[in-house]
Amino acid sequence: DAGVTQSPTHLIKTRGQQVTLRCSPKSGHDTVSWYQQALGQGPQFIFQYYEEEERQRGNFPDRFSGHQFPNYSSELNVNALLLGDSALYLCASSPPGTGGNEQFFGPGTRLTVL
Amino acid sequence: AQSVTQLDSHVSVSEGTPVLLRCNYSSSYSPSLFWYVQHPNKGLQLLLKYTSAATLVKGINGFEAEFKKSETSFHLTKPSAHMSDAAEYFCVVTSGYNKLIFGAGTRLAVHP
Numbered sequence: 001d002a003g004v005t006q007s008p009t010h011l012i013k014t015r016g017q018q019v020t021l022r023c024s025p026k027s028g029h030d031t032v033s034w035y036q037q038a039l040g041q042g043p044q045f046i047f048q049y050y051e052e053e054e055r056q057r058g059n060f061p062d063r064f065s066g067h068q069f070p071n072y073s074s075e076l077n078v079n080a081l082l083l084g085d086s087a088l089y090l091c092a093s094s095p096p097g098t099g100g101n102e103q104f105f106g107p108g109t110r111l112t113v114l
Numbered sequence: 115a116q117s118v119t120q121l122d123s124h125v126s127v128s129e130g131t132p133v134l135l136r137c138n139y140s141s142s143y144s145p146s147l148f149w150y151v152q153h154p155n156k157g158l159q160l161l162l163k164y165t166s167a168a169t170l171v172k173g174i175n176g177f178e179a180e181f182k183k184s185e186t187s188f189h190l191t192k193p194s195a196h197m198s199d200a201a202e203y204f205c206v207v208t209s210g211y212n213k214l215i216f217g218a219g220t221r222l223a224v225h226p
Contacts, residue, residue, distance in 0.1 A: 004157075033213070033214075035214075035216075040219075041218060041219070042204050042216030042217055042218050042219050043158070043204075043214075043216045044216070045213050045214060045215070048213065056213050058213070090157070090158065092158075092214075102160065102163060103160075103214060104160070105150075105157045105158040105159075106157055107156065107157040108157060
């Protein structure tokens with residue numbers, strides 16, 4: 001049983017560019033959450049998708065947007081990249097009916113903005 | 115609002131000695147609490163979770179944590195550290211539906 005997978009593993013972009021990160025949840029999971037982890041810090045919640053809708057959002061600007069597909073996979077898009085967007089981006093999935101009690105994390109995508 | 119404070123940014127122990135990683139939480143309702151571990155270049159792995167059942171929670175790899183409402187604490191312990199326990203540990207509280215609030219992390223070093 002494959003866990004949460006993310007692609008790409010690493011990414012280098014320049015300021016002002018746009019980036020798309022991808023996530024496939026664990027089999028049977030229907031909810032996907034995205035987190036940003038800056039170097040030396042704990043992950044910060046970006047947003048969560050359920051039934052192809054953004055259900056909850058953290059304190060991130062509108063430059064951060066996302067999408068969930070019918071197969072529950074998800075994308076995170078970041079526009080107009082800033083140096084401060086350099087971080088590890090983590091995707092987590094949750095099984096149905098858990099009420100947020102357990103999230104399974106992928107290995108992350110390391111984004112570097114130059 | 116929900117939050118967690120990890121009281122130590124770094125903890126260093128010798129192999130075979132006990133581990134104590136401290137966490138205090140703040141929550142306006144009965145929280146769910148977790149400990150996650152992150153090894154270098156690896157994803158986050160759930161160690162254990164508290165969801166209003168038993169206050170002493172046992173997790174993987176010999177770790178356990180005790181929920182103390184009167185002290186708003188959820189400290190992580192292990193009787194005997196192993197070299198493979200060296201990693202970053204995060205205390206986490208739920209906030210809203212499926213939203214996790216992470217502490218700043220505690221880096222555990224284990225010396226031979």
